[in-house]
Amino acid sequence: MPDAMLNCWESKKCGREPGGAKISELGVCPAASEVAINGANRGVNGGRACWVVAGTFCGGKTQGTFARKFASCLLCDFYRRVVTEEGAKFEGARELRDRWKPAAGTEGEHHDSEVEEMVIGISDAFDVLVRVAAGDYSAKAAEDVPNPIMQSLARTVNETVGRISTSVDALQTANRELDQKLELIERQRMMIHELSTPILQVWDNVLALPVIGVVDSRxxxxxxxxxxxxITSRQSRFVILDITGVEVVDTRTADHFIKMVQAVQLLGSKCVITGIRPAVAQTLVEIGVDLSAVATLRNLREGLRECIRQMGATALPSAAARG
Amino acid sequence: MHSGELHPQDVGRIPIIRLADNLVVSIQFSLSDRLVAQLKDDVTHAIDSSGALGLVIDVSGVDLMDSYISRTIRDIALVARLMGVLTVICGVSPLVAITLVEMGVDLKVVRSALNLDAALELLQDLRREAATRSTGQDTSA
Known part of the structure; x- marks a missing residue:
């Protein structure tokens, strides 16, 4: 990741870094020259901790001290980006405090440690929230702070993050389980798909196809x-289509079977249908399906017997008669 | 006994081969409408001039058959039957079979066989059966 350690001027393109396009008119930005926090968050000088540097030039105007400018920094893309990129190693206002504090004082503003403490506490909480927003639930705000309000804030934030983290974990676990189950279903579907239509060579020149279950058009x-x-590859002369395993036959299923038989006959093989169940036979008659064009026999054994019989006689008399 | 009939050297035509008592037409390329129409003509004349008893159309090289071509093949079979010649088609590929069935093409007048061997065998059986049937009818009459 070449742009992982972008400094603020490279992201904001303000031109106020040393050697930048606008230093002649605006001068070098304090963020780029603040050596006290050099290396913070892997940046050059204040380049990756610019929000703690007072008097930076950002968004077209010079910013105030940390406490003053932090409100706009909290919504800044670059600040969020650094927090997300650094993760647990992020150095926030609290971690950098000792290093940047003297610089903040040089602005000549009234220095109120109480206010500063609160702002740091809020900044802490914000750092945590930014990391949570990026999906990192390991973030914790420092709870051992002197200010009781900030203590409560940190504790509440940590509690909330902990709770969200737990429920997200539970959700992810459930999601994983669901994914595994879907995968299992898909595997089983493929297995059923493969198992459901085996083609067996039951005799020389005789193929048997036991059909089980529902036969849709696909x-x-x-x-x-x-x-x-x-049939083409084995050059089999007989095919037994056994539908013992088919419990329900409607007009469309029957049509599929008839087409199958016709196609087999077009190749030049003989096709018999065997194993039509009593209930299926009754249904076929009731709904008026005409299977007279198809040879049907009671069961697979009878079908095989007939095939062998026809092979025994070199001639194919019944086949010829139907032509 | 292999002998070419009717301009085998002509590239624009499908060769018709005389094999024993049968005529064999082997189509080993995709068919055009013109070629099939020409084939119908040629087969009819070949039957007339050769006195063959059976016709085998081997379509093992055909991977696409439209309704016109299948209809023409059916017509050839009908014409042949009128002239006393039985027709067997062989080498139908699975794809062609599925297409014909799905299109609802009626090829009942044409018998099918798996390969050329089976086709010749089937023709022989059909003729033998026709012979016994006619003698049977004669005795019963």
Whole structure:
């Protein structure tokens, strides 16, 4: 990350760093020349702690002391960026206090340690909130401060962050579990998909396709494609389409089966349907599906017996008769 | 017994091969409408001049068949039947089969076989069966 350690003038492009474009008219900014806090948050001089430097030139005007300008700094992108980038190693107003305090006094303003303490406390709380906003829940505001109000503030902020962190953790755990379950479902779906349409070679030149479950148009298209490819590659002369495992057959399912049989016959193989359940047979008759174009036999055994019988006679008399 | 019939050297035509009592047309490239129409003409004349008993159309090289081409193949089979010749199509690829079924193309008049071997065998069986049927009808009549 080459731009991880950007200094404020590189981010704000104010031109007031040493050698900058505007130093002739505006002079060098205190943030760029404040050697006392050099290295703070891995920056050059005050480059990454500019919000504690009094008299910086930011947003087109010269800023006051820390207490005065901090309100606008809290909403500054650069401040938030440094807090997020440094994380637990962030050096806030409290950590830098001893180093920048003398500089703050040079402004000649009334120095009130009570006010300063409160501002540092609030700044502490803000640092924590900025890190929480960036998704870092490990941030803690210092609680061992002399000012009781700031103590309460720090404690409340820490408590709240702790609670948010717990619930976020719980949510993330739940999310992970959900993801794992979805993955499992997807894996099982693939497994079912693969298991549901095995094509077996039950005899020389005889393929059997046990169909189990619901046959929708998508599945029937898949089955048909696999079956036809298998027939072509094995040059099988007979196919037994066993639908013992199909509990429900409607007109569309029946249509899929008829198309499958037709396609198999187009390749030049014979196709018989076996294992039509009593309930299915009744339904087919009731809804008026015409399966007369398709040879049907009671079960897989009968189907295989018929195939072998037809192979035994070199001729294919029944096949010829149907033509 | 392989002998070319009808301008085998002509690139613009599909060769029709005489094999024993049958005519074999092997289509090993994608068909154009003009080629199929030409084929219909050529096959009809070949049947007339050769006295063949069966016709095999091998489409193992065809990976795309539209309704016009499949209809023309059906027409060839119908014409052949009128002239006393049975037609068997072989080498239909899975994709072509699915397309034809989905299009609802009626190819019932054409019998199918898995390969050229099976097609010739099937033609022989069909002829034998036709012979027994006609003799059976004769005895019953």
């Amino acid at each position: 599945r029937s298209a898949e089955i048909m494609e696999r079956l036809l490819t298998e």
